[in-house]
Amino acid sequence: MKFTEAKLEQVFIDLLQEEGFQYISGDQIDRSEEDVLIKEDIRAFLKKQYSKDGITDSEIDGIIRELEKLPASDLYETNKTVMRKVSDGFLLKREDHKLKDLYIRLIDFEGLTKEDAVSQTSELSVAADGKEKYQIHADQNIYKFVNQFEIQGYEKRIPDGILFINGLPFVVFELKSAIRENTNIHDAYIQLTTRYKRDIPELFKYNAFCIISDGVNTKAGSFFAPYDYFYAWRSAPDRQMLNKDGFDGMKSLISGMLNKNDLRNIIRHFIYVPDVSKKEEKILCRYPQYYGALKLFSNIKQHQRPDGDGKGGTYFGATGCGKSYTMLFLTRLLMKSKFFTSPTIVLITDRTDLDDQLSGQFTNAKAFIGDNVVESVESRADLRQKLQGRNSGGVFLTTIHKFTEDTELLTDRNNVICISDEAHRSQTNLDQKVRITENGVSKRYGFAKYLHDSLPNATYVGFTGTPVDATLDVFGEWWMPIP
Template identity: 30%
Template sequence: MENEKRKKKSEKVGTNKNFSLFTSHFTLSLRESEIEIIALSYLQNLGYSYLLGTEISPDGEHPERQYTDVVLVNRLRDAIDKLNPTLPQDAKEDALKKVLRTESPNAIINNEKFHRYLTDGIDVEIRTDSGIRGEKVYIIDFENPINNEFLAVNQLTVIENNKNKRPDIVIFINGLPLVVVELKNAVDENATLKSAFNQLQTYKQAIPSLFVYNSLLIISDGWDAGCGTITSDFKRFMTWRNKNSKKEVSHTELGMQVMFEGMLNKNTILDLVRNFIVFEKDKEKTLKKIAAYHQYYAVNKAVESTILASSKNGDGRGGVIRHTQGSGKSLSMVFFSGKLVVDLRMKNPTLVLLTDRNDLDEQLYETFTNCQQLLRQEPKKAESRKNLEELLKVDSGGIV
């Protein structure tokens, strides 16, 4: 019932006619607020609900949160109830508390821990007459996007440590603020993509609690757009050039529209969050990375080709992917491996990675070792042919 009431509060911010006019005749007189409306329209056309931030503020028409809250707790609780119907209420409340609890002063540590909750579920204990057993509580249904709530909120005021900030658009999935969008006006020479990036860095310092739950960041001036993570520098905010794997977009289509429709549609955003984000570690720091558009489409094609080739009627030949130098081949292999090992159709496969140079072997092994969270296992390194034979005797699958 609470869910139905909230749905009725959502309203359209424009019509398709207005926005198709914009895409056909981009005018240089648009203000930042109008670009915001256009961005919200793209999201609504993808099936997102919409609310104005002031509506759900403590003194708004339909209050849902305090200014210090970055998670829409009631919406998250509703999602947990819906996705875990057989679990006892105290277990679900325990999971909710774990999501809301921040334990480290280090932003990337908190973000990585939450990402694990998001993709793998939250471990809880259930007491029964026969003892205690472990269960998982899930906060996102990655298999069925329609089982999740997608909500875009603009001008959401967040107050933390007496600092007041208001991001342009926050995208909530099941009440969790997974995407933050910052917009600028392409006409204003001082309001560039770089200034939108700088604004996000200010938010990260002023209201860090919002970024505990962040999966990706988007910057746009209405014309161009870039996507990155909480550790990405400006040059790592990348465009998204395709709406799908089959069709090249027209040069007349706006970068913001292509990114929103190609990357933020419900299927793709959930796939990206679950299978195409890594926390790459070295001795000094952790970098959170998300796949570029070419990696995303190539890996998904490769996964489907591999599954078909290894099926009962398959020919055993998955195919070949050709990448240019510097295009992220190693990470593409990580994304491919990470998605393949959890696909139930592959029945816990063993993956063997071969290189033709020692330096490439070391580089690839290091990359895989640094991305264990996505792989959900520690890769093994074969030191010799005999060692490889021993490693391949294991029946439980793995990455060598």
């Protein structure tokens, strides 16, 4: 099915309304054309969210001013600053200096996990014995999808659609009709990243990601990414149907990526911006990375010792599927989780070049991970020293070969998560090997045996492109992303 741009726009409006987004035309919003924020929504959300803290109107106006004064001239750095404020929150100094600083979130992220009490209602969850289990949290955010939103920048522009949460324009849509000659989805990308970037950069200070579509193909990507890094999205029930396009592709992206829970989760945990970058790097997860990290996170919770068997799961992904980013997203999930309360992560590879690659990526992601201790380990003794006296936190990168036949305990804590890359090779050799030599019988174990003996209560997660039976025996059930 092919659409005119007007019909394509209406399809997106209808599908987003099905997801619970309020549709409103931009000409119905009381604002100056230079404004890209819906300030009344920001004020309404913050006033309600922090009413018990006595937040004042002038304090809210101060938050808005701080956002507006961030320069669009340095768009990448400003977008990085905004995304960190959104995903991690920030402290507000109170007008009344007797009051403690107030921790502000511009999006209500509560209810995304069970420990946050998942629900769209505000009732209590009651167990069969009549006892209250936990307080269910209602989604307090204000969601709007807006078209005809005229923006006066260096030139006047009207994006095809903008998705606002609490008055901030997080997702920008650009649509082109496939029935128009010499027009395709790539033209939508050029419109966003060239013309809009030049004429209305203020809009993209707050952008989480963009959606482009020509009715045949619908893709999502970072505003700073090359066109080749815009991808389709498959919702959880649709992952087996690889060739979906047209209306089905649009519906799959909207139901799988833009439903309120997954959208909030992606904005909070699945958009990575390096601490320092010579290029304008901003990585939006692809759907295999998203579902894979969530699956492993859930599996680790279920299998964590002492109640579980320590087998956190196996991620089976071919070369080029972005395993290192999946590891990074999983690490953030673990570090930010209320359930794990800042675990210690040990990342293990079986080759020095892989260790160097992961070290470079992870040590440049301290803000994203949420821990300033992200370090490469020089030796087993070095790791022991780093773990001594540490009860939580820290990300340590090493190679399996550093676990030689030193069987001394490193730590018996159960809040240690070991994430192994290339888990089909030297990281599964737990069995004893017997060799007959001129000097008699030699008995020794593989590196993995000494690793497990050194961290007996850790939970182990494996990433591999070539799973074997031993991989599943060591790391547990496998999950395969479908590209």
